[in-house]
Amino acid sequence: MRPRLTRRTLGKAGLLGAAPAPLLAGCGIGGGGEMVLSDEPVELRIAWWGSDLRAQQTNEAIEAFQKEHPRITVRGEYKEFGAYWDGLATTFAANDAADVVQMDEQYFNSYSDRGALWDLNEAAEFLDLSKIDPELLPTGQVDGAQFALPIGSGVLAFAVNADLFAQYGMELPDDTAWTWDDYADIANELAQRGGGDITGTAITGGVDVGSLRYWSRQHGNELFAENGDVSLDPGLLVEQWEYYAGLIASGAADTAQQMVEDTGAGVEGGRLATGKTAFGLIHNTQITALRSGSGADMRLLQLPQNGTPANFIKPAMYWSVSAGSEHPAEASLLVDFLVNSREAADILGTERGVPANTEILEYLGPQLDESERMAVDYLEAVVTGDPIRVTPNGGSSVNPLITRYGQEVYFGETKPEDAADAFIAELQGEIDATR
Amino acid sequence: MTAAAELRHLKGAAPKSKPQNKAAFWFLLPWFLGLFAVTLGPMAASLYLSFTKYNLLQPPEFTGLANFERMLTDERLHSSLAVTFTYVLVSVPIQLALALGLAVLLDRGIRGLAFYRSVFYLPSLLGASVAIAVLWRTVFGTDGLFNEGLALFGVEGRGWISDPETALSTLITLNVWTFGSPMVIFLAGLRQIPVMYYEAAAVDGASPLRRFTSVTLPLLTPIVFFNLVLQIIHAFQSFTQAFIVSGGTGGPTDSTLFFSLYLYQRGFGNFDMGYASALAWLLLVIIAAFTAINFWASKYWVHYDD
Numbered sequence: 001m002r003p004r005l006t007r008r009t010l011g012k013a014g015l016l017g018a019a020p021a022p023l024l025a026g027c028g029i030g031g032g033g034e035m036v037l038s039d040e041p042v043e044l045r046i047a048w049w050g051s052d053l054r055a056q057q058t059n060e061a062i063e064a065f066q067k068e069h070p071r072i073t074v075r076g077e078y079k080e081f082g083a084y085w086d087g088l089a090t091t092f093a094a095n096d097a098a099d100v101v102q103m104d105e106q107y108f109n110s111y112s113d114r115g116a117l118w119d120l121n122e123a124a125e126f127l128d129l130s131k132i133d134p135e136l137l138p139t140g141q142v143d144g145a146q147f148a149l150p151i152g153s154g155v156l157a158f159a160v161n162a163d164l165f166a167q168y169g170m171e172l173p174d175d176t177a178w179t180w181d182d183y184a185d186i187a188n189e190l191a192q193r194g195g196g197d198i199t200g201t202a203i204t205g206g207v208d209v210g211s212l213r214y215w216s217r218q219h220g221n222e223l224f225a226e227n228g229d230v231s232l233d234p235g236l237l238v239e240q241w242e243y244y245a246g247l248i249a250s251g252a253a254d255t256a257q258q259m260v261e262d263t264g265a266g267v268e269g270g271r272l273a274t275g276k277t278a279f280g281l282i283h284n285t286q287i288t289a290l291r292s293g294s295g296a297d298m299r300l301l302q303l304p305q306n307g308t309p310a311n312f313i314k315p316a317m318y319w320s321v322s323a324g325s326e327h328p329a330e331a332s333l334l335v336d337f338l339v340n341s342r343e344a345a346d347i348l349g350t351e352r353g354v355p356a357n358t359e360i361l362e363y364l365g366p367q368l369d370e371s372e373r374m375a376v377d378y379l380e381a382v383v384t385g386d387p388i389r390v391t392p393n394g395g396s397s398v399n400p401l402i403t404r405y406g407q408e409v410y411f412g413e414t415k416p417e418d419a420a421d422a423f424i425a426e427l428q429g430e431i432d433a434t435r
Numbered sequence: 436m437t438a439a440a441e442l443r444h445l446k447g448a449a450p451k452s453k454p455q456n457k458a459a460f461w462f463l464l465p466w467f468l469g470l471f472a473v474t475l476g477p478m479a480a481s482l483y484l485s486f487t488k489y490n491l492l493q494p495p496e497f498t499g500l501a502n503f504e505r506m507l508t509d510e511r512l513h514s515s516l517a518v519t520f521t522y523v524l525v526s527v528p529i530q531l532a533l534a535l536g537l538a539v540l541l542d543r544g545i546r547g548l549a550f551y552r553s554v555f556y557l558p559s560l561l562g563a564s565v566a567i568a569v570l571w572r573t574v575f576g577t578d579g580l581f582n583e584g585l586a587l588f589g590v591e592g593r594g595w596i597s598d599p600e601t602a603l604s605t606l607i608t609l610n611v612w613t614f615g616s617p618m619v620i621f622l623a624g625l626r627q628i629p630v631m632y633y634e635a636a637a638v639d640g641a642s643p644l645r646r647f648t649s650v651t652l653p654l655l656t657p658i659v660f661f662n663l664v665l666q667i668i669h670a671f672q673s674f675t676q677a678f679i680v681s682g683g684t685g686g687p688t689d690s691t692l693f694f695s696l697y698l699y700q701r702g703f704g705n706f707d708m709g710y711a712s713a714l715a716w717l718l719l720v721i722i723a724a725f726t727a728i729n730f731w732a733s734k735y736w737v738h739y740d741d
Contacts, residue, residue: 082682082683085703085704086703086704089491089703089706090491090703092491092492093491093492093708110706111492114490114492114493115492115493116492256687257577257593257594257597257598257687258577258594258597259597260594260596260597260598260686260687261576261577261594261596261597263682264572264597264682396704396705396706397704400684400704403684403686404684404686404688404689407599407686407687407688408688411599411687411688413599413688430705433488433707434490434706
């Protein structure tokens with residue numbers, strides 16, 4: 001007998017415990033170096049998640065940085081999204097995190113609250129924050145401390161396949177003034193004319209945190225309250241689920257099964273990209289991947305407004321400097337280069353979202369290709385409401401949670417009322433557990 | 436020499452072979468180092484962590500039995516236990532029956548035995564790999580190979596992996612498919628059965644079925660027992676298949692949330708390493724209990740040939 005995996009699993013957990021807990025509770029900076037440049041040669045590590053294309057570009061930008069700062073050597077590490085977060089937690093626990101780490105809106109509070117990140121205001125000498133879009137900059141702050149620097153922004157959008165509209169003789173809707181009823185009618189019409197070949201729309205709500213926030217904001221409600229508690233009105237979530245359940249039942253939308261498969265296939269290979277449905281929910285910058293993956297005439301439309309602007313600009317991602325970094329000054333220099341220099345902008349383009357640095361965005365303007373242009377134009381055209389409140393510590397599992405409960409509702413396993421209450425209770429429980 | 440005398444002899448002989456002991460010690464040292472540094476040490480640490488609240492970034496905080504009390508009311512834990520038990524209790528018996536059946540067929544000295552043995556063994560080498568899990572996801576998708584096969588017979592398929600009602604069955608099938616390693620062990624066991632028993636049975640006019648139930652099966656019970664224990668332990672620890680096929684979620688709707696996957700989600704997804712450590716110990720206890728029951732029950736059905 002060999003309970004091998006158990007031992008290994010236990011072993012892993014144990015090794016983490018054996019490592020000296022590096023970071024002092026509640027203290028912003030622990031264990032790391034000082035915010036001054038070193039006279040010696042310095043070695044830095046930078047970690048991010050993303051595609052091969054991103055890796056290529058980032059490594060190229062790193063080389064440009066090294067040319068400018070011959071004393072500094074930078075090593076890049078990258079993974080795909082899920083593996084990145086699993087790995088990041090363990091490297092932070094072992095006090096072996098990269099000096100510069102790419103962060104996400106849903107996670108950075110979980111790290112900053114535990115004292116794992118530098119307040120970048122302290123790096124003012126090396127890192128210029130003045131060019132960053134003032135609407136975005138606060139999304140990386142907690143009580144004024146800049147734990148994460150937004151580097152690009154994204155906004156929710158409907159992607160539509162205009163080819164399918166043309167094929168079935170339908171007009172694209174006017175997205176500056178339309179309602180959820182209009183959207184449902186169009187989806188039903190498309191599905192009918194498609195005669196079983198296509199559905200009108202993918203399930204564009206109730207299984208992801210973005211659409212959930214959108215729906216609740218449309219009714220003057222917010223997912224999270226100022227104090228970090230869940231403030232979502234369960235009635236609104238029920239309403240959203242019932243709306244989509246209606247679309248599924250009428251055949252206007254994909255089935256729950258198709259939705260699950262679609263998630264596995266990714267944007268470039270999903271049902272929208274392969275012409276099996278006409279509407280999908282994406283972030284505006286994903287239009288590039290969608291257009292190249294499908295080859296179809298994909299357009300961006302604003303979500304139905306029902307008269308109330310509810311959309312919000314979301315930082316696509318951030319750079320953070322880990323508190324354990326031995327060379328925070330050099331790390332800040334690297335971040336400064338990536339975010340503020342034209343040289344880096346030439347290499348990185350809009351791959352990490354529409355640049356948060358307004359000067360860089362202006363500079364890049366003439367170089368953008370057609371789909372990048374679409375993403376930028378959409379961002380400028382979209383009507384947004386108040387900025388969203390960032391996800392509190394403990395809330396990083398909100399997306400998997402809403403996916404699970406949404407699936408239960410769409411598969412008909414749980415009643416919307418019960419699922420809404422359970423969702424809120426479980427999310428609140430995760431947040432409470434970190435307090 | 437009786438066994439007792441032999442033992443005395445060995446004990447008495449031991450001091451005389453001191454140089455040998457020393458050599459043995461040095462040879463065993465790397466193993467001991469590994470045992471203490473990589474296995475026992477971390478296990479002790481995780482036992483401690485299971486009584487704490489530990490978020491990976493801040494020092495663990497002792498909370499007594501809180502983690503274990505939480506298990507009683509943790510509904511996702513309960514559903515993950517249900518999924519795991521279903522998986523183990525369904526897939527292991529089917530897998531062993533298939534392995535035994537094929538082993539008996541292959542044992543008849545057919546031509547190209549080595550070839551068939553390798554072919555059947557192959558899935559065991561590949562079954563737990565990421566590549567096969569990815570392949571499985573494609574094969575059992577709506578437009579997958581499996582549905583195309585069904586279409587040949589006019590049967591309309593479905594998204595086997597995206598439907599909560601069938602998702603677990605595809606993973607059970609995947610585990611059954613890795614019947615090769617118990618099969619090879621069965622084959623070795625079959626070779627151990629003296630031919631004279633079959634000859635005697637044949638002379639007595641026993642049918643092939645009778646020969647199987649009265650000669651093969653009883654003499655093979657130690658091997659069945661061995662495989663049973665091994666495969667149950669193995670199945671309880673399944674992780675890769677569910678992780679890849681469900682994209683790490685255990686979905687759709689937690690229908691493939693294996694115990695080890697849930698443990699992983701708590702520890703690495705939710706910064707909940709104290710609770711995850713407690714879960715790891717729960718799994719250890721469950722596996723130990725199953726193994727103990729197996730050993731206890733074996734007294735009633737396993738025949739050792741002596």
